[in-house]
Amino acid sequence: MTTSSTPAPFPDYGFQQVLSQRAARDRAGSVEQISRDPDTRRLSLLSAAGWQLDASRHLLQPDSLQSLLEFAHASGVLDEREALFDGSTLNTTEDRPVLHTLLRSNNSHKAVASEFAAVQSTLARMDTWVTGIHSGDHPGYSGQRITDIVNIGIGGSDLGPRMVVEALKPYHRAECRVHFCANVDPDDLHSLLPGLSPETTLFIICSKTLRTEETLYNARRARQWLLDAGVPQSALYKHFLAVSTNLQAAAEFGIPADNILPMWDWVGGRYSLWSAIGWSIAFAIGMDGFRELLAGAREMDAHFRDAPAEQNMPLRLSLLEIWYVNFLHAQVHAVIPYYQHLTRLPAFLQQLSMESNGKRVNHLGESVSYATAPVLWGDVGTNGQHSFHQLLHQGTLLCPVDFIFVTDTGSSVDPEGKRRLLANGLSQARALMVGRNEADSRASLVARGIAADKAAALAPHLVIPGNRPCSTLSTPVLSPAALGALLALYEHKTFFSGRFWQINSFDQWGVELGKAMGAEIYAALNGQIASFDPSTDALIESGDA
Secondary structure, eight states, rough: OOOOOOOOOOOOOHHHHOOOOOHHHTTSSSSHHHHHHHHHHHEEEEETTTEEEEEEEESSSSHHHHHHHHHHHHHTTGGGGGGGGOOOOOOTTTTTTOOOOGGGSOOOOGGGGGHHHHHHHHHHHHHHHHHHHHSSOOOOOHHHHHHHHHHHHHOGGHHHHHHHHHHGGOOOOSSSEEEEOSSSSSHHHHHHGGGGGGEEEEEEEEESSSHHHHHHHHHHHHHHHHHTOOOOOGGGGGGEEOOSSSSSHHHHTTOGGGGGEEOTTTTTTGGGGTTGGGGHHHHHHHHHHHHHHHHHHHHHHHHHHHHOOOOOOHHHHHHHIIIIIIIIIOOEEEEEEESSGGTTTHHHHHHIIIHHHSBBOOOSSSSSSSOOOEEOOOOOOOOGGGGTHHHHHSSSSSOEEEEEEEOOGGGGHHHHHHHHHHHHHHHHHHHHOOBHHHHHHHHHHTTTTOOOOHHHHHEEEEEEEOOOEEEEEEEOOHHHHHHHHHHHHHHHHHHHHHHTEEEETOGGGHHHHHHHHHHHHHHHHHHOOOOOOOOHHHHHHTTTT
């Protein structure tokens, strides 16, 4: 195939011209007609690790999909999957391997045998602590059993564990409650502490270096809360665990080595919930539940690694992302779970997608001339129906949507309510596709008793153009295994997209500058003379005590 002389919208491997032409054709097509095509149905229904993907409601005709699959083969990204398992240095800017898949593996490649042994040892230590807390064998300083666990961390040390603990609420153990504190805003911890007892509360400090500003600040405040309540300095260790590599800083804080589990530089924060960072998850659902979560992710890992391109679910989601971002020029993507306990999933996926692939240079450090990660957003259904769904149905943005459904309504304590929830979600997906034309809008107004002339004037405001794309992901029950598989699915989708864009999905240098500036501005807020820019200086002056 010949390549157009115009700048490539992404590294196209010779497919730019045909994909651009088909994108223009498909953009003008009908999602509903495409979805009814037998070839579309055959090619667009995929299954993996207990999840079903229906990718038929898209502006993507079967021949366009076939070209995308050919592009995937030509790009070589399928051959790069093994690098996530064998210890290859995928994170080139930090000279690190990327091995979050090893955290849920049940066997090791010989190249990473020592790392696998460290993971298994850490899981065993996690198990000992979880069992000890649940049984009361690890009480607080006064001899009372621990009833509340507070995870103090931020970013990947908070978003993943917090999301999973919320998502698996039906599987929580009765032995203890799990809470989270991340924000440096004092109100975050202040609002949490009044409901806790110092005698029965255990804090987990999650920070690789124990120097993360927000985490360290909150940890110090938690320690002072314990001291103020009469906990002896010598007994603080009974109320603190840590996940860190900085044993010296932990010891200075009062946390002994036996209370610390490791973090490894081959696991990025947004991929770390499977590690000891998931300690809070294990306390919430038990170690058996945590291992089930790992097993679900492991099953998706196997699918990602072995499934052919045509049936590979992470690849399909990635190819859809490439299609919309680089050929149909969509800049946003919505994820809408119709399951209340997944309320924090969009926030988790925001970090996974935008911190991984929100990059402007390729792996060689060269500026890219094409779009990379879209803005990812969303909320739990049906809440979004009464806020941002207006934009989805009648706005001017092209915004592909992932709807996530838990379909076994009969297993709920309120089957009627779950059927209503599912009906709402399915109706939103259908409404995005079919819309409502002006004639039907006018007829609906007349049926309400509105005069014909007024109905004609109002009808354009009721028109919903439809023809808006979406995928549906569904599973019968959101078990720990099903959740693990879902999260691994999006991890692998993110990997594929990053490789297509030829960027490093595993660093996050963009968050560093604000941290450095924050230290300088904090000093200025405390009286140190400094000048920045007129707006910042004015706000600093207005904040003077």
